[in-house]
Amino acid sequence: MAADCIFCKIVAGEIPCFKVFEDEDTLAFMDINPVHPGHVLVIPREHYPNVFEVSDEAIAATARTARRVARAVRATLQPDGMNLLQCNGEAAAQSVLHFHMHVLPRAMNDRAALNWPLKPGNMDEIQSLSKRIARAVE
Ligand code: 5GP
Numbered sequence: 001m002a003a004d005c006i007f008c009k010i011v012a013g014e015i016p017c018f019k020v021f022e023d024e025d026t027l028a029f030m031d032i033n034p035v036h037p038g039h040v041l042v043i044p045r046e047h048y049p050n051v052f053e054v055s056d057e058a059i060a061a062t063a064r065t066a067r068r069v070a071r072a073v074r075a076t077l078q079p080d081g082m083n084l085l086q087c088n089g090e091a092a093a094q095s096v097l098h099f100h101m102h103v104l105p106r107a108m109n110d111r112a113a114l115n116w117p118l119k120p121g122n123m124d125e126i127q128s129l130s131k132r133i134a135r136a137v138e
């Protein structure tokens with residue numbers, strides 16, 4: 001448990017949440033600032049700040065729970081679509097530094113800020129970056 005981490009406090013039961021699912025490794029609860037009704041957060045019980053530090057086991061468990069919850073949200077609300085989303089760093093809109101996935105129901109043309117228009121890129125640049133990134137995969 002990390003000091004001053006709001007999600008660790010939720011795991012510990014020190015702060016209340018609207019729980020929808022829990023297992024040995026993960027917890028899923030309602031986001032209290034929902035983009036749409038049915039917005040759920042899924043977290044590993046263990047504290048990791050972001051995707052770069054989360055363990056293989058914890059990210060796998062979180063993804064499994066997120067899909068399970070996504071199915072339940074779909075069955076309950078039948079949204080037009082759904083994003084499973086995860087943020088790292090301030091520029092990527094991460095505000096809580098405990099690894100988490102959003103299960104985010106979407107409505108057609110809802111203009112949620114994470115939508116971007118499709119604009120063809122420069123293929124030379126894309127290819128050259130693909131090579132640099134591929135070399136960096138460990
Ligand atoms: P991030 O921007 O870091 O990806 O998402 C953090 C999310 O946690 C936000 O959507 C925010 O609404 C949610 N959140 C922050 N504090 C609390 C809290 O105390 N309880 C719950 N249930 N959600 C929280």
Ligand code: ZN
Nearest residue numbers: 005008047098
């Ligand atoms: Zn934490």
